[in-house]
Amino acid sequence: MSDRRTELEAAPWGGRTRRYDLIKEGVVAVVIIAILAAVLSTLFGSPDDKQITFKDWATAAPADFYATSVQELAGTSGTAGYGAPYNTASDGVNLGPLHLAKIMGVTHPVDTVNDFVITPLTTVSNAAPVADALKLWQASDAKQQSTWATNYDTALTKANQDASKVPTGDYGPVPELAAGLLTMAQAGSLDGALLSQGNYFQSDNTKQTLFLGDGSYFNDQSTASNLQGDTWGMMNETGRYPGQAWLWLYSFWYQIPPFNNGDSHPFGANADAWIMVIMGALSLGLIIMPLIPGVRSLPYKIKIHRLIWKNYYQEENL
Amino acid sequence: MSTGIEKEMWTTKLRKGWQKNLPVEKLLPDTQPAYVASWIYMFGVATLASLGVIIASGLWLSFEGASWYHFSSVGHFVNSIHFWAVQFFFIFMVVHLWGKFWMAAWRGKRMMTWVTGALAFVGSIATAFTGYLIQTNFDSQWISYEAKDGFNSVGIGSKFTVTNFGQMILLHVAFLPVIIGVITLIHVLLVRSKGVVPPIDAFNKELGERK
């Protein structure tokens, strides 16, 4: 646009004016919206599906909980193999040569063996077999512990998570530890122990959430509520409520190739990182949109402004 | 009456700049240009009003605590108001955004108005997101579990820990609303200071001003 035109558009308006009560408009708007919100709240309320506790999980799906506990001991769970910021078990996702999570380091250390299983077990008084198992575990070295846990994890997986079908083997105290944790969870005392980790004040639920997510139960609940990322779950809400519809573009990328295929390299397997980058770039684009050639000229080409200012243009014969 | 010393003072500079750019007559005028007569102008105000309802209901929820609404029917109602006001807020803001786009409302040195608006949009998404994380229900458990991967993937997760309830609640009720509030304030003051942008065809070919 020419400088002259910019100056005219920036200058105080010298043309016709009309009476306009800004404050009245604002107050009326607040009242109307408060009323509308109150009406919808009365008619529909708001979503509030109950939180899942470890007690819920261990009661509803004991085999899944038991097997997940074994995985935590064996280091085969999702969290145990996650990498930064929780541990160094893997490099995590990458943007080409950039492993950003790894670069930022382990800022939230999570040791699935101790944080998820052993430490919580030590906070309660256990039945004799569990107490003995705990003693044996703590008296053994890491290599021995790992051998037992891996043996049992493998055998349990082969038996389709049915502990009664696992043949005898060199499992050490692992079955008793998992059984002890199951009992503890079913009694409802694992939630608090996972959170507090021996402290008084606690407001970080990271360990609980990671453990919960390692099992199938939590995932199944979310699938049932249509909350999975590959089915636009990011924008969905529990029940029949509108969700974060404004995340449609973010969610969109997860639905299309290569991002919807977690096995395709380099993009699908690292979809989280690439989509974050795409959305960062698009957000920046929105912010500086008036500087982007082409896009900023659209309003002059597609003349929706003729509609918006229809009355004024008519009155002025423009 | 100004002496040399006054001229140097920051206070004086601020007052003079303020008086020049945003005298109270401009902040609270009696009239608007004749072209400010379209339904599209309602959406900025509607967004602002929704934000007001969000903040009021949010303050109420804060005083009662994060779990209140699970067991109190009044609490559930206030939570519902907060929830629906957020839906309104985003609907109005998106219509407002598209409106301003088709009006090319950044013309006439109004670039910063657009920029602050877009920042408010992005910031609001972040704020709403943290709100979903502190519902203390199944939805927030799931969202935090899923979203951690996105933030971890680019290293942000090392500082912004979505599974950390304490961090999320503090950001949602303190830091982020303050940022949205300040950005929105600047946005609206910019609009008042610069005046509402004239229609694209308000000036004729010779760029003469229309009455």
Ligand code: HEM
């Ligand atoms: C917190 C969210 C927002 C609030 C409360 C808000 C509020 C307002 C209000 C009250 C006005 C003046 C009335 C009107 O023209 O509608 C306005 C103008 C404007 N808004 Fe927003 N807005 C928000 C977000 C946005 C966004 C996301 C954009 C675009 C990216 C944007 C761009 C603009 C522009 C360019 C103007 C100046 C219009 C002119 O000079 O005619 N705003 N805004």
